[in-house]
Amino acid sequence: MLSAGRITKTFLVMSLIALGYLFAKPGQVEAAAKVDLEQCANGTLSAPLAGGTCDYERGNMNEQKSHYAEGNYISYRMVITGLASGPHVLQFSWDTTKQSKHAIDWIGTHNITNTGANPCQKDTHTSNQTEYCTLASFSDEAFIPVDPNIQSATITPLLGPHPTMPTSGKFYAWGADITNETAAGILNITYSLIPAGSYVGDTSTTLVQINFTVPNPAGTVVFAWAGHIGDHRTYLLPDSGWGTGNSAVDVSGSPYHTSLVSLDGSGGNLDLQLAASAITSPARITVNKLCVPNTDNGNPTFPFTYTAPGQNAAAFPNSPLACEDSENLDINSFANANGDNYIIAETPATGWRLTALQCDLMDTLGNVITQNIGQNKNLSTGSITLSVHEGDTINCTYTNKRKPRLIVTKLVTTDDGGNAEPSQFDISVSGDSPSPSGFPGDPDGTLVILDPSGDNDGDYDVNEAAFSGYVGTFSGDCNSNGVGTVPDGGTHTCTITNDDQPATLTLVKTVENDNGGSATEDDFQAYINENEVPWGAAQTLNAGSYTASEDGMTGYVASSWGGDCEEDGTITLNAGDNKTCSITNDDIAPILHLRKIVTNDNGGEATLAASR
Structure with a gap:
């Protein structure tokens, strides 16, 4: 039963008791037909059969042989031998509700959940393992039409949420041709709800009829389909559920049935009984990502991980998450009936800190049942431990606030012939744990993250090393000394302009x-x-x-x-x-040159001796 948003399962036995019945068409006593109605055992929850395979069996298939979750499809087949060639009529039914709880909603393709299901495989309980047919060589297929009862306003009770039956399901036949189908390949059938117009009472049953022809010579006929297990989860789109307390796991006491009603007008109550012990009700953890501010914030992303019992941490589907994103983790198996512990953790984006983390237990309509669940919540590590039970819907909101930011821009003016580049200037920042605290100048700006304690504003003091021939000035959000305070979650820009001097x-x-x-x-x-x-x-x-x-x-x-x-x-x-x-x-010192000329034209004998 679903109580206060959590599922308390009644551990029934999933007994799929299918007996072989003999049918004889009137006037054809010599041509008796044997019919087996079987469903597929897909292994235990801890040891599922590989490759999505399963074994078709008639007998008891409890949780020791099979495992299904709400919203899964149970694979069925019907094997008919001894049919004469010619037209035949088959009727079968399933319990749509039991105790007014939704059991098997509709029918679909046989291998939706058990992807490796092979309706042609020989019975596992016989020594002859020759297949009944060849899987790929089916003789006919037909689309399964939507059951109008599921969404009819005249059916009671259909209050509140209800699912939408998909249109892609197919009914398959081997060794026979389906004759009641339209030109578009859709089964031309009428869904008969018994009692008419109601999903209330101990049991409501849906009955359908398949008309088919067996060729000459006749052989083994195999039909295959699957039954959709009623699901409580209303958050699944488009295949929504019935809401808390209204689904398959809420049926207690008696099992419900899939039955052969008649073959060519004869027969009765060849059925498979289904109970809850092999069915789990999936849980969902939803993580919502909120950012402050939520616009013009650089579009940060936040990686999320979850750690399942006994497992290593794994990334959330579609992680990392952007601001305003939501992501779901669906849990289909549980090791502990009292709840499995899951650790959810966020790695904050650079420059952001986690300021709030709240997980609430919800009902499937989005109403809060219990606020602030979880243990070991740690804002520093972004982690919380959740005890998850079957059917739980847990909504966790992570709120991250951007740390104060400072953008330091370096400009250099070279109108007096200088050729220095911004990167030649060494800049340092002190204050509330700036990161980085030292860096070369950049005209495009350098982002500095401040990390004050709590939700305080971020103080900063910007300085630069002296650079010969240039005079620096501060502008923007810095004062003339390069000092300022960034509001919590805000951004300041400080510009240092260095002008070359003549x-x-x-x-x-x-x-x-x-x-x-x-x-x-x-x-x-x-x-x-x-x-x-x-x-x-x-x-x-x-x-x-x-x-x-x-x-x-x-x-x-x-x-x-x-x-x-x-x-x-x-x-x-x-x-x-x-x-x-x-x-x-x-x-240059002057130089005097003296020149002596002696003329001895009258007999003199003097020489050029100089005197001063």
């Missing part, structure tokens, strides 16, 4: 007049890149390469250039440089 070059002239010269510096014209400049005055220049030179003067010898210039007067100025280049001009 360089100066001063040319210094020294004139030495130690040999009687009288020239001054004004007698020598100075040049920077052939542009006249005065001596001794700082010239403002952009960063770059320059050549100092001068006009020479007779009687003076110029030295090589000195100071910050190369000997030939060349110099490279960086942003903010203040350089000086010097040159010395020395007067």
Whole structure:
């Protein structure tokens, strides 16, 4: 029974008692037919048969042989031998409700749940294992129409939720051709609800009729279909359920039946009895992801894992989750009747912290039964332990708030010839545990996550290492000293702009007049890149390469250039440089040349001896 949102199962025996009956058409006593109605045992919950296979059996199939969940399909087959060639009529039924609880809702394809089901396989209880037919060579198939009773407003009770029967189910035949089908290949059948118009009382039964023809020569006829187990879960779309307390596991005491009603008008009560011990009621854990802020937040994603009993952590279906996403974990098997412990955990996205985690036990209509369930809730690890029982619907909401963020942008202005790049500037941030705390400048901005305790605002102090030739200023959300506070969950932008400073070059002239010269510096014209400049005055220049030179003067010898210039007067100025280049001009000492001419044209004998 479903009570307070949880399922307390009555452990009945899933006894599928199917006996072989003999039928004889009137006037054809010699052509008796043997019919077997069987269902498929798919192994235990802990040891299911591999590959979705199952064994068709007549006898008792309790939880030691079979396992099904609400919403699954039980595979059935009917094997008929000894039929004469020609037309035949088959009627079978199933208990749609028992004690006004929904048992088997409708019929569908035989291998929906047991994907490896083979209706052609020989009986497992016989020594002859020759197959009745070839699985791939079915003789006919027909789509199963929707049962209008399931959603009819005139059927009582259909209050509240109810499922939607799918339209893709098929009824298969081997060794026979189905004759009551439309040109579109849909079974032309009438669903007879007994008693008419009602799902109440001890039992309501749905009956259908299949018309078929056996070819000549006749052989074994096999029909295959499946029965949908009534499901309580209303959150499954489009195949919704009947709601808490209204589904298959809520049937207590007596089992319900799938029955052969008649073959060619004869027979009766060849049935399979179904009880609850081999049926589990699935549980669902839903994780809802909320973000603060929920827009303009960089679209973070959050990985989620679950740890089942005795298992390693595994990723949630469709993990990671984005903001406003929801994801479901459906649990179809349980090791402990008192509840299995599942650990749900979130890994926060970078720059986000988990601020709230609440799990509630819900009914299938979305109403809260018990708030704040779970144990070992830890916001630091994003984990919680949930005791999950059959049929539970648990809704967990994870709320993450974005940590205070600071975007530090570095801009460099080079209007005075500088060539520094933003990445050459080293920036540091201190305050509420900034990450990163040090990084090179970036014109696109560097994201710094602050991590104050609790829901406090985030303080920061931005600094950068000095860089020669550039002057930095703060703007944006920083004050003039690079200090600010980001509101909890907010974002600040701090911009540091470094402007290159012009360089100066001063040319210094020294004139030495130690040999009687009288020239001054004004007698020598100075040049920077052939542009006249005065001596001794700082010239403002952009960063770059320059050549100092001068006009020479007779009687003076110029030295090589000195100071910050190369000997030939060349110099490279960086942003903010203040350089000086010097040159010395020395007067040249005068030289007197004496020339003696002696003329001895009158007999003299004097020579060129010089005297002073």
